[in-house]
Amino acid sequence: MPTKPIDRLLFAQGGLCFFCQRLLPAADASVEHLVAITNGGTNGDENCVACCKALNSLLGRMSLKEKLRVILNQNGKFKCPNVGGPGKVVGKTPSHQTAGERLSLVVADLRKRGAARPRTLKTLTSTISALFQKTLPDQEVASLISKLQAQGIISINSAKVSYELPPGA
Numbered sequence: 001m002p003t004k005p006i007d008r009l010l011f012a013q014g015g016l017c018f019f020c021q022r023l024l025p026a027a028d029a030s031v032e033h034l035v036a037i038t039n040g041g042t043n044g045d046e047n048c049v050a051c052c053k054a055l056n057s058l059l060g061r062m063s064l065k066e067k068l069r070v071i072l073n074q075n076g077k078f079k080c081p082n083v084g085g086p087g088k089v090v091g092k093t094p095s096h097q098t099a100g101e102r103l104s105l106v107v108a109d110l111r112k113r114g115a116a117r118p119r120t121l122k123t124l125t126s127t128i129s130a131l132f133q134k135t136l137p138d139q140e141v142a143s144l145i146s147k148l149q150a151q152g153i154i155s156i157n158s159a160k161v162s163y164e165l166p167p168g169a
């Protein structure tokens with residue numbers, strides 16, 4: 001059993017941030033006192049959670065009531081305000097995703113980019129690679145691009161890419 005409070009809390013939370021439930025490396029984690037020490041809270045595990053550092057600094061000395069408001073305001077889609085923090089693709093690592101899941105992530109990402117979509121094959125390749133934190137082998141990236149082509153979502157003409165994204169949510 002881990003003995004440091006942060007390690008113990010992370011262990012109890014399955015390695016996930018208490019609030020956003022993203023995978024949280026110990027280096028990015030901090031201990032949040034639900035009731036701040038200054039408000040009479042204790043250091044015990046019953047008053048502490050491990051969460052993203054960014055959120056901990058935001059919650060700072062808010063009262064428990066204010067914190068609850070912040071959390072409820074997220075309507076169940078809680079995301080810690082990490083700036084370029086760990087992992088956009090959360091829950092599953094790319095190697096655990098199916099090809100279909102990866103393809104829909106790419107389509108969703110391209111849709112989100114609007115007019116700022118990559119215009120060349122080279123930038124599209126690096127955009128897709130970055131989307132999976134550069135963990136995808138080159139041939140996987142290439143296979144995603146050929147699937148996009150096969151489905152008529154993109155067309156490539158002398159290394160220039162144009163888009164025909166399907167309508168969707």
Ligand SMILES: [Zn+2]
Pocket residue numbers: 017018019020021022051052055079080
């Ligand atoms: Zn978090």
